[in-house]
């Protein structure tokens with residue numbers, strides 16, 4: 001378990017901090033800190049505040065904002081940026097780009113759980129320029145080069 005600093009920017013979150021719903025959950029649900037219901041028309045998107053900021057601090061971690069499966073599949077509420085990437089040095093409010101990719105309007109209620117946050121390990125890479133790579137089984141073979149079945 002990793003300790004992460006969190007700032008509560010919306011007092012309504014004080015007793016509704018993100019928690020893992022079950023011991024095996026990978027994601028923490030993020031809430032829509034809205035003052036009033038927000039209706040997203042078909043194919044509309046809007047930035048929704050989550051009322052909280054986290055500071056991962058260690059460049060060996062990042063966080064991903066992902067859609068909630070139920071909202072995405074049943075109502076078409078996914079993310080305008082498909083996946084949100086939270087840098088380890090970001091200290092601002094976590095924002096969710098809520099996109100209604102369906103053909104029907106959908107209303108997000110204040111404090112509704114609209115997306116989820118997953119903390120992941122990250123490896124920063126240093127690039128070393130070379131003229132040749134050592135041979136590998138795939139080589140430069142691209143899409144489909146391993147055959148169909």
Ligand SMILES: O=c1ccn([C@H]2C[C@H](O)[C@@H](COP(=O)(O)OP(=O)(O)OP(=O)(O)O)O2)c(=O)[nH]1
Pocket residue numbers: 065081083084085086087088090093094095096097
């Ligand atoms: O769904 C998201 C995606 C990003 N962020 C915040 C955290 C992230 O660290 C910062 C910048 O995101 P990103 O690097 O993906 O956006 P950019 O367009 O490259 O902006 P920048 O020039 O600030 O890096 O915005 C969010 O709050 N929600």
Ligand SMILES: [Mg+2]
Pocket residue numbers: none
């Ligand atoms: Mg960036």
